[in-house]
Amino acid sequence: MMAAVTKVLIHSQGKTEGSLRLAIDHYRPNMVFLISNPGTNAPKFRDWVLAGDSMVGKWSEDVEHCELIEIEPFSESSVLQMIDAVKQAKERARDLAPKDRFRFYAGVSGGTKLMVIGMALAAIQGDLTAYYVDKPSESERSAGEYVIEIDFMNQLMTATSWLNADSRRLKNLNYLRVIEQREAQGLESTSKLMDRTQMDGPFSEDEKRITIMRVQDNITKQLKLLASKGMVTSEGKNPRYWELTDLGRFILSMYGESPDSDSS
Numbered sequence: 001m002m003a004a005v006t007k008v009l010i011h012s013q014g015k016t017e018g019s020l021r022l023a024i025d026h027y028r029p030n031m032v033f034l035i036s037n038p039g040t041n042a043p044k045f046r047d048w049v050l051a052g053d054s055m056v057g058k059w060s061e062d063v064e065h066c067e068l069i070e071i072e073p074f075s076e077s078s079v080l081q082m083i084d085a086v087k088q089a090k091e092r093a094r095d096l097a098p099k100d101r102f103r104f105y106a107g108v109s110g111g112t113k114l115m116v117i118g119m120a121l122a123a124i125q126g127d128l129t130a131y132y133v134d135k136p137s138e139s140e141r142s143a144g145e146y147v148i149e150i151d152f153m154n155q156l157m158t159a160t161s162w163l164n165a166d167s168r169r170l171k172n173l174n175y176l177r178v179i180e181q182r183e184a185q186g187l188e189s190t191s192k193l194m195d196r197t198q199m200d201g202p203f204s205e206d207e208k209r210i211t212i213m214r215v216q217d218n219i220t221k222q223l224k225l226l227a228s229k230g231m232v233t234s235e236g237k238n239p240r241y242w243e244l245t246d247l248g249r250f251i252l253s254m255y256g257e258s259p260d261s262d263s264s
Contacts, residue, residue, distance in 0.1 A: 020049075
């Protein structure tokens with residue numbers, strides 16, 4: 001039997017409860033962790049959640065656990081404190097339900113700007129879905145659409161978590177580098193054109209940059225894997241033309257050049 005899925009809301013809490021109420025009613029979490037500073041009404045909001053008070057959402061009565069984690073909001077270490085607080089919330093949730101699977105949601109709406117930066121970094125580093133809550137009084141969105149999941153940040157989190165989970169996966173970035181080099185030269189990218197094994201050597205430095213020492217079928221397999229992570233996209237079938245996505249370009253800018261690239 002598959003373990004239950006526990007939804008955990010980790011919310012950067014400011015002085016008002018509006019974004020918390022909208023987030024609770026949107027995600028209907030089992031657990032809520034509020035991260036705030038001592039100068040807010042966060043203790044009161046925590047008590048409202050525990051009491052199932054509709055002031056913090058009609059679905060707050062289904063929240064089984066709510067905790068408050070306080071940090072210093074305006075210090076040089078605030079960003080790191082926020083990252084640590086998110087880690088603490090995740091560990092606490094797992095302690096409370098050790099047999100469950102989890103979905104973590106990270107709110108980047110409330111608190112100070114330093115807290116928001118810390119929450120955003122924590123969301124990228126960890127297995128979290130990042131969301132922003134628009135202000136209904138200022139929003140052009142319809143009711144029920146105020147909670148906005150930040151797709152690019154979530155895709156970036158998924159991709160970096162996948163890459164960092166196994167150092168061997170970092171070699172897949174060489175396929176992205178080859179496509180990037182080909183695009184810079186106005187060249188199309190197909191598995192056949194990228195296959196250096198079909199070429200006669202010796203190879204120039206430029207040929208090494210725009211090809212990879214893998215057979216065509218292996219290149220296709222790896223590019224399909226990267227496509228499933230949102231880093232490349234393709235058009236056509238035979239041949240299939242590959243291009244970098246915005247996420248793929250950003251990933252390359254994060255990881256830089258490989259000292260032992262397979263493409264060289």
